[in-house]
Amino acid sequence: LPPIRNPLGCQVVALNATVDQTRMSIPQDEFDRSLRQLALISQAVQARLAARLDVGGEKLFLVDDRGQIVPPITALAAIASLAFRAYGGGTIAVPVNMPTILEEIAARYGGAVERTRVDLQDVMATAARGDVIMAADGSGNLVFPQLHPGADGMFALAKLLEFLVTQGVSLSQVIAELPPYYVAERRVSCPWEFKGTVMRLLNQQFKPPRSAQVDGTKIEIGRKDWVLVLPDPDEPYFRIFAESDSAPQAQDLAEKYARIVEGLQH
Numbered sequence: 001l002p003p004i005r006n007p008l009g010c011q012v013v014a015l016n017a018t019v020d021q022t023r024m025s026i027p028q029d030e031f032d033r034s035l036r037q038l039a040l041i042s043q044a045v046q047a048r049l050a051a052r053l054d055v056g057g058e059k060l061f062l063v064d065d066r067g068q069i070v071p072p073i074t075a076l077a078a079i080a081s082l083a084f085r086a087y088g089g090g091t092i093a094v095p096v097n098m099p100t101i102l103e104e105i106a107a108r109y110g111g112a113v114e115r116t117r118v119d120l121q122d123v124m125a126t127a128a129r130g131d132v133i134m135a136a137d138g139s140g141n142l143v144f145p146q147l148h149p150g151a152d153g154m155f156a157l158a159k160l161l162e163f164l165v166t167q168g169v170s171l172s173q174v175i176a177e178l179p180p181y182y183v184a185e186r187r188v189s190c191p192w193e194f195k196g197t198v199m200r201l202l203n204q205q206f207k208p209p210r211s212a213q214v215d216g217t218k219i220e221i222g223r224k225d226w227v228l229v230l231p232d233p234d235e236p237y238f239r240i241f242a243e244s245d246s247a248p249q250a251q252d253l254a255e256k257y258a259r260i261v262e263g264l265q266h
Contacts, residue, residue, distance in 0.1 A: 010161065013045055026055055035061060035069055043067030049161070049171055053153040059140030060153040062160075064171040073183070076136045077101055078174045079156070082163035083134045084109035090133035093126040095119070096214040097228050097241040098138050099181040117215035118230055118239075124149050182247045184254040186240040188261045195231045198238070198264045202229055219257075225249070227257045 015038065026034075035052055042050035042063045050063035062070040070078070080092050080102060089110035094102055095118040102113050116122045120137050127135035128149035135143040142156035143149060164171065190198060202217045209220075216230035228241040238261050242253035 013041075013047065015041065035063075039063045039067050039069050049164070051157050053157075054140065057153050058151040060142055060156045060160075061140055062171065064175065066172045068172070070171070070175065072140045073099065073138045073181070074175060074178065075140075076138050076142070077105060077178050077181075078171060079136070079142065079160055079163070080134060081105050081108075081174055081178065082160070082167065082169075084111040085167060086163055087111075087133045091131050093123055093132050093135035093143075095123060095137055096216075096218060097230070099183055099243050100224055100226075101179040101181045104179050115214050118228075119215070120151065124151065182244055182250040184242045184247070184250040186254045186258040188238045188240060188258045190231075190236055190238050190261065190265055192236050194265045195236075195238075198261055199229075199231060201264045202261075221253075225253060227253055229257060229261060 031054075038050050038052055041047075043066075047063075047067075048065045052061040052063075053059065054061075060075070061072070062075050064070055076094070076098070080094075083092065084090065084106060089112075091112045091114055092102070092106070093114045093116055096115045097118050098115075105111075106113050114126055114132065116126050116135075118137075120141055123135050123137050123141070124143055126132060127143040127145045132145055135145070135149075137151075140153075141151035142153070143151055144155055144159050147155050160171075164174075199217060202219075206217070206219045208218055216228050218226060218228045220226045225244045226242070228239075230239045230241065232239055240254050240258050240261065242250050242257065244250040244253050
């Protein structure tokens with residue numbers, strides 16, 4: 001991160017800036033611990049923003065000016081809001097499992113949301129289109145196709161700093177203006193040979209509109225309630241995503257459809 005200091009006029013406190021080129025990954029618990037340490041240090045030095053990149057430099061993780069770790073989906077929503085303001089609208093690309101607040105945010109600024117498959121390659125392919133101003137997958141990968149249509153943590157951080165400075169806001173202020181969202185996720189084991197049967201029975205039972213079927217089976221239940229049942233492409237399980245008006249409702253929805261998926265295997 002120190003190289004961004006001079007071009008952007010930032011005062012940077014570098015932590016663990018030396019890269020171990022022999023280390024290709026970090027265990028999740030170690031990464032989470034380092035992020036919590038970053039938040040504590042951020043509070044101690046009263047930083048306006050703190051950032052952590054993954055080992056590959058593709059994913060960006062943030063701590064706001066109050067020293068709070070920003071969940072990746074919240075970071076996506078906040079940066080999308082800033083991008084819509086900066087570009088006066090435009091289109092962002094996000095996977096179909098991201099919350100509907102992104103459409104609400106887009107509507108505020110005359111923007112639009114293009115839904116992709118739950119796959120980073122599809123997100124990046126959509127970002128390559130000329131009308132997309134930003135793309136993200138909700139797990140820390142952010143794409144600004146003005147540079148190139150790939151996830152780039154350093155460039156995403158530079159764009160975030162640019163947005164915050166030119167719009168005269170702090171990250172915590174942007175987050176405070178976001179609509180609330182409540183999502184839940186579950187995994188359900190399923191032998192490979194039953195995956196196709198489960199998907200067929202789900203579509204027969206719930207008859208979701210074809211226009212909503214970008215990836216997996218998405219069941220829209222109410223104004224904001226939905227469930228996405230997604231077979232994992234590499235492992236023998238389903239991922240169940242749900243959104244509702246409260247955290248308990250989202251959890252109940254995910255649990256309900258997890259039980260349905262389990263029942264359809266027998």
